[in-house]
Amino acid sequence: xxxxxxxxxxxxxxxxxxxxxxxxxxxxxxxxxxxxxxxxxxxxxxxxxxxxxxxxxxxxxxxxxxxxxxxxxxxxxxxxxxxxxxxxxxxxxxxxxxxxxxxxxxxxxxxxx
Amino acid sequence: xxxxxxxxxxxxxxxxxxxxxxxxxxxxxxxxxxxxxxxxxxxxxxxxxxxxxxxxxxxxxxxxxxxxxxxxxxxxxxxxxxxxxxxxxxxxxxxxxxxxxxxxxxxxxxxxx
Numbered sequence: 092x093x094x095x096x097x098x099x100x101x102x103x104x105x106x107x108x109x110x111x112x113x114x115x116x117x118x119x120x121x122x123x124x125x126x127x128x129x130x131x132x133x134x135x136x137x138x139x140x141x142x143x144x145x146x147x148x149x150x151x152x153x154x155x156x157x158x159x160x161x162x163x164x165x166x167x168x169x170x171x172x173x174x175x176x177x178x179x180x181x182x183x184x185x186x187x188x189x190x191x192x193x194x195x196x197x198x199x200x201x202x203x204x
Numbered sequence: 205x206x207x208x209x210x211x212x213x214x215x216x217x218x219x220x221x222x223x224x225x226x227x228x229x230x231x232x233x234x235x236x237x238x239x240x241x242x243x244x245x246x247x248x249x250x251x252x253x254x255x256x257x258x259x260x261x262x263x264x265x266x267x268x269x270x271x272x273x274x275x276x277x278x279x280x281x282x283x284x285x286x287x288x289x290x291x292x293x294x295x296x297x298x299x300x301x302x303x304x305x306x307x308x309x310x311x312x313x314x315x316x317x
Contacts, residue, residue: 095247122303134248134291134307147304182247190236190297193305195247 095196097183103202109171112199115164116185124184124193125158125168134182140166141189173203208292213312216286222279224311226292229273236297237268238305239277241288248291248307251277255297282315289313 096115104110116123124139138148143160151158155174160166170177180200184193209227216222228237238253252259252266254275259266265278279286291310 124303124305133309134242136304136306139303141303184247186303189303190295192250193240193248195249198247 095183095185095194097181097196097199099199100197101200101202103204104173105204106174107172108203109169110173110177110201110203112168112181112183112201114166114168114183114196116166116183117187117194118164120185120187120194121163122186122189122193123160123166124186125166126182126184126195127179128182128198129179137168170201173201175203177201178203208294208308210290210292210308210311212309213314215314215316216279216282218284218315218317219281222282222286222313222315224277224279224290224292224313225274226277227274228292228294231272231294232296234296235294237266237272237275238293238295239264239266240291240293240305240307241286242291242310243285243288251290282313284315284317287313287315 098113121142125137126134128134137150138158140160158168180198182195182198184195186193236253236255239251240248242248251263252261254266268275289310289312291307293305
């Protein structure tokens, strides 16, 4: 298996632009997670899905952030409009079952100018 | 979820055992101890988890005290590639909220030649 795939790996955009991050989980995994990592706040869980349904979005910072999972093999995290404070590395992870090992993707490094 | 306390940083000589402590004095009976690590610029990687018995796998050993208020992750023969930030996380296994991983600041382990 190729592991969790994220795209793009790097994204540079200007403040006010829409940004879409993409994730393909490992086939057969029923949980998908979005995390954000910054120097100031460390690794934060933003939202997670079970069988394509959002279970907990309490970590989503504000309405500018939205996440979808239209099917078992694809998820997006969208920021609209983007702001410089959104600059971070965004990780996607998946697992088979709630308590089992989470496999993380390589991350998307987002820079908002 | 119970909080964890870890030393900010540790050094270890290459080839020696690395013992990383974690305090989780408020752990509940149904909470497991998980360890993940993050090598620079990569996504976190699962290492091991346990409830109350000691656990061992190909990567490490996990020693949990009898009262479950603390644990130690042991890397038996540390190599330079084990240099990373190590996270100790306590959470419920499974259930509706069992998927959440709450990362603290972790321990930055430096393995030196």
